[in-house]
Amino acid sequence: MPVRVAGVVKRYGRRTVLRGVSLDVPPGITGLVGPNGAGKSTLVKAILGLVRIVEGEVRVFGLDPHARSREVRRLVGVVPEDEAAIPGLSGVEMVAYAARLSGLPGTEALRRAHEVLDWCDAGQERYRPVETLSVGVKQKICFAAAIVHDPRLVILDEPTNGLDPIERRAMLGRLTILARDHGKTILVSTHVLPDVQSICERVILLAAGRVRLAGTIRELTHPPVPEERLEVSGPVDALVDRLVARGIPARRSVGPEGVPESVILLRLGGDPRALRAVWDEAAGLGVGVRALEPARRPLEEVFLEALAAAGDGEVVAHAAP
Amino acid sequence: MPLHDVGYRPWCGERRGPLSAILVIAATGIRLAWSSRWLRRAVFFAWSPAILFAGSFFAFEQAVDEGRLGAMRTSARMGRNLDGIGVLGAVIADALGDTVDPAERHGGPEAEVYRTRRAVWSRLLLLFMRAPQAILLAIVVGLVAPTLVSRDLRARAWLIYFTRPVGKFEYVAGKLLILALLVAAITMLPGIVLWGMGVAVSPSVWVALATWDLPLRIVAASVALAVPTVLLALAFSSLTAESRIASFAWFATWIACWVAHTSLATADLIARPGGGDLAVAVDDGPEDDSGGMGVGEGNRGGRGRGPSGRPGAGVDRAMRGARESGLALDLRRVRWLARATGLDAAVDRWAWISPYHALGVVQAWIFGIERRPEVVLPPVVSLTVVSLLAVFVLWWRVDAPARA
Numbered sequence: 001m002p003v004r005v006a007g008v009v010k011r012y013g014r015r016t017v018l019r020g021v022s023l024d025v026p027p028g029i030t031g032l033v034g035p036n037g038a039g040k041s042t043l044v045k046a047i048l049g050l051v052r053i054v055e056g057e058v059r060v061f062g063l064d065p066h067a068r069s070r071e072v073r074r075l076v077g078v079v080p081e082d083e084a085a086i087p088g089l090s091g092v093e094m095v096a097y098a099a100r101l102s103g104l105p106g107t108e109a110l111r112r113a114h115e116v117l118d119w120c121d122a123g124q125e126r127y128r129p130v131e132t133l134s135v136g137v138k139q140k141i142c143f144a145a146a147i148v149h150d151p152r153l154v155i156l157d158e159p160t161n162g163l164d165p166i167e168r169r170a171m172l173g174r175l176t177i178l179a180r181d182h183g184k185t186i187l188v189s190t191h192v193l194p195d196v197q198s199i200c201e202r203v204i205l206l207a208a209g210r211v212r213l214a215g216t217i218r219e220l221t222h223p224p225v226p227e228e229r230l231e232v233s234g235p236v237d238a239l240v241d242r243l244v245a246r247g248i249p250a251r252r253s254v255g256p257e258g259v260p261e262s263v264i265l266l267r268l269g270g271d272p273r274a275l276r277a278v279w280d281e282a283a284g285l286g287v288g289v290r291a292l293e294p295a296r297r298p299l300e301e302v303f304l305e306a307l308a309a310a311g312d313g314e315v316v317a318h319a320a321p
Numbered sequence: 322m323p324l325h326d327v328g329y330r331p332w333c334g335e336r337r338g339p340l341s342a343i344l345v346i347a348a349t350g351i352r353l354a355w356s357s358r359w360l361r362r363a364v365f366f367a368w369s370p371a372i373l374f375a376g377s378f379f380a381f382e383q384a385v386d387e388g389r390l391g392a393m394r395t396s397a398r399m400g401r402n403l404d405g406i407g408v409l410g411a412v413i414a415d416a417l418g419d420t421v422d423p424a425e426r427h428g429g430p431e432a433e434v435y436r437t438r439r440a441v442w443s444r445l446l447l448l449f450m451r452a453p454q455a456i457l458l459a460i461v462v463g464l465v466a467p468t469l470v471s472r473d474l475r476a477r478a479w480l481i482y483f484t485r486p487v488g489k490f491e492y493v494a495g496k497l498l499i500l501a502l503l504v505a506a507i508t509m510l511p512g513i514v515l516w517g518m519g520v521a522v523s524p525s526v527w528v529a530l531a532t533w534d535l536p537l538r539i540v541a542a543s544v545a546l547a548v549p550t551v552l553l554a555l556a557f558s559s560l561t562a563e564s565r566i567a568s569f570a571w572f573a574t575w576i577a578c579w580v581a582h583t584s585l586a587t588a589d590l591i592a593r594p595g596g597g598d599l600a601v602a603v604d605d606g607p608e609d610d611s612g613g614m615g616v617g618e619g620n621r622g623g624r625g626r627g628p629s630g631r632p633g634a635g636v637d638r639a640m641r642g643a644r645e646s647g648l649a650l651d652l653r654r655v656r657w658l659a660r661a662t663g664l665d666a667a668v669d670r671w672a673w674i675s676p677y678h679a680l681g682v683v684q685a686w687i688f689g690i691e692r693r694p695e696v697v698l699p700p701v702v703s704l705t706v707v708s709l710l711a712v713f714v715l716w717w718r719v720d721a722p723a724r725a
Contacts, residue, residue, distance in 0.1 A: 074336070085476050150333070
């Protein structure tokens with residue numbers, strides 16, 4: 001297991017930030033989510049050996065990150081949430097500098113920096129001083145600096161902050177490539193749940209210093225009663241009425257803002273006759289069927305439920321601002 | 322857009338050890354610092370005093386070569402400034418005056434020339450390290466050091482350092498190396514060049530062997546100069562994310578300590594019988610020597626205290642001779658200048674208060690000019706305490722944001 005955390009307790013003075021956190025981060029992409037003040041950053045610092053834990057144990061590739069911090073940090077690349085830069089250096093110089101700090105020889109560090117920046121699509125912006133770069137390019141530079149030494153574990157804190165939709169998609173694609181094609185372990189700490197749902201295989205919900213939920217996305221978003229999701233175009237309500245009239249449980253899905261969606265949630269129960277009835281009614285009304293798939297619960301709904309079930313009203317209130 | 326994007330490729334080369342990070346941090350830091358036009362000017366300017374001192378080396382060796390050492394000695398005993406050497410003539414006069422005690426003369430004329438050369442070179446090198454270089458060092462360090470850590474705190478660069486295999490030791494050592502190299506470039510390097518030039522203009526290359534220890538003393542004096550100043554400057558830098566505050570703290574410390582030292586030393590002089598007249602105070606004889614320092618102090622500290630061995634004996638003799646010959650006013654002016662540059666031969670029990678003056682005492686000890694423990698110990702203790710405190714602050718502060 002690349003990262004194993006067992007019963008970790010961390011206090012800052014009298015404030016307990018991590019209260020017996022236990023979790024495993026397997027190879028692949030894992031999302032670490034939670035409201036502000038949940039202890040995500042402290043957990044990342046504990047994994048890097050930057051803070052001394054009061055109780056418990058952290059192992060990164062079997063190594064104690066506090067006792068063997070240099071070895072652990074050779075294996076880890078970190079993209080911090082806030083801008084981190086060496087003022088006065090250009091983008092490519094900063095990435096090469098990061099590589100040299102990780103032990104790469106000078107010429108090789110520069111070659112590798114260019115190669116990684118090419119992959120990150122940094123373009124000619126790489127030759128500008130880092131302090132003059134836009135937030136999006138800085139994010140690319142920081143990402144390149146994090147992976148330039150080819151780490152086995154990449155930890156990213158809000159990696160899509162400040163990226164436009166195209167860049168955001170490209171960044172998520174790069175993470176997928178690293179995990180899928182190069183066997184990297186990736187831990188993404190973020191508030192953007194759609195990002196988590198789109199790339200992560202596993203997710204960990206941390207709140208008030210405790211792990212509230214952990215598992216694969218598939219497990220967590222599976223509805224308690226199996227449903228199908230039918231995406232259509234045309235008179236949705238009329239189709240719902242027809243299906244209900246034929247004894248098929250159906251309801252129109254409502255979006256997060258309370259706006260009805262062009263989606264119908266059905267309970268077909270694996271009955272082929274019910275499925276036939278859906279096609280017939282849709283054809284009869286002239287409704288176009290775009291997709292029919294097993295329904296998944298939105299991650300946001302799952303998390304809010306988990307927080308409420310854990311009695312973390314104060315945590316939800318924390319997250320509100 | 323690359324012509325041929327190879328995509329992401331693993332890297333499996335051999336990595337360098339953790340100590341290479343120190344050199345990487347230092348090399349990059351120097352490159353960034355060197356981009357400052359002011360620093361380049363300051364370093365260039367820091368070499369200019371060496372030209373003046375090179376002239377003094379040349380004049381002295383010329384006098385030796387032409388057999389005018391005796392005449393120079395007589396002039397020194399008469400208290401005359403040595404023509405053609407300017408203010409530095411006072412240093413040479415002091416050294417010569419200090420080495421002409423007939424009671425201690427032994428080994429023949431060659432040995433006398435050797436002793437005189439050693440005394441003159443040592444004093445010239447000390448004066449070079451003290452007066453121009455130590456002040457320029459404060460300026461150069463003040464230009465570079467305040468940004469070294471504070472800028473990393475402001476730009477959150479600590480996230481780049483401490484998430485990599487770079488420990489606090491490598492980080493601090495890399496930053497210290499940046500300043501140490503700059504300090505060496507303006508103190509040690511020109512000092513060694515001066516010594517080399519002295520050997521080159523001396524009558525024989527064997528002078529290099531006779532004065533082999535001087536380069537080592539130059540290195541030691543540079544290290545003594547660098548360690549406390551560099552640590553203190555970095556400690557200030559680590560205490561704030563605003564470089565200008567660190568700069569202010571650095572220069573304010575030097576100036577405030579200098580003013581405090583000058584005030585206390587002046588109060589001592591005024592409180593003394595005949596106070597206020599520096600020339601008289603210095604010339605008052607044995608009751609004057611309650612802790613002198615600087616170029617005027619005898620270099621025989623380890624060999625007892627004869628009339629000529631007491632601190633400031635050379636200058637005193639010069640002053641006496643000058644009074645007789647009506648040149649007291651000139652030498653008093655020289656004395657004032659020496660005092661302004663921290664080279665006062667008079668009583669100075671407050672040297673430990675001011676980094677500049679404390680460093681002067683330690684450097685005088687390194688050059689073998691000041692050997693009395695009661696004079697050397699307080700500045701050494703003071704600088705050691707400052708250095709240890711600075712190390713503690715630096716060690717505690719550099720990764721404080723990572724621990725928060």
